[in-house]
Amino acid sequence: MYYFSSDWHLDHANNIVYSARKWALNDEWQAIYEKVKGLPRAEFKTGWRPPTEVIDGHNMAIINNTNKVVGENDTLFLLGDLLFARRDRFAQRLQELRSKIKCKNVVLTLGNHDRELRAANPGVQHAD
Numbered sequence: 001m002y003y004f005s006s007d008w009h010l011d012h013a014n015n016i017v018y019s020a021r022k023w024a025l026n027d028e029w030q031a032i033y034e035k036v037k038g039l040p041r042a043e044f045k046t047g048w049r050p051p052t053e054v055i056d057g058h059n060m061a062i063i064n065n066t067n068k069v070v071g072e073n074d075t076l077f078l079l080g081d082l083l084f085a086r087r088d089r090f091a092q093r094l095q096e097l098r099s100k101i102k103c104k105n106v107v108l109t110l111g112n113h114d115r116e117l118r119a120a121n122p123g124v125q126h127a128d
Helices: 013-018 027-036 052-069 087-098 115-120
Strands: 002-005 075-079 105-109
Touching (some): 002 052, 013 052
Parallel strands (some): 002 075, 075 105
């Protein structure tokens, strides 16, 4: 079977709040979310970031839910905005997270947030 998904934003700490992904937040961070959810992004403090366990929980919830539906021999199309990571860690982090996806056949379309993938592959087209 073919499956399509997009905008996972793995490791994108602030996107958890920007996109109202409350399911990824523990009780402490749900309370913080309720305080900041109506604020413009510019009003967030510099360095504001959920702890690593919240970010990892967000990543694994998406991957585990995908693994429950998409089989090993299916084809999964990821339609952009997969991972947010620093350039010096991007390839390693992509490989780490990809290894957790059971599906062998993954096709990635680059999105506007996949800057590091585009920088590493200048000839590759992307969707905006």
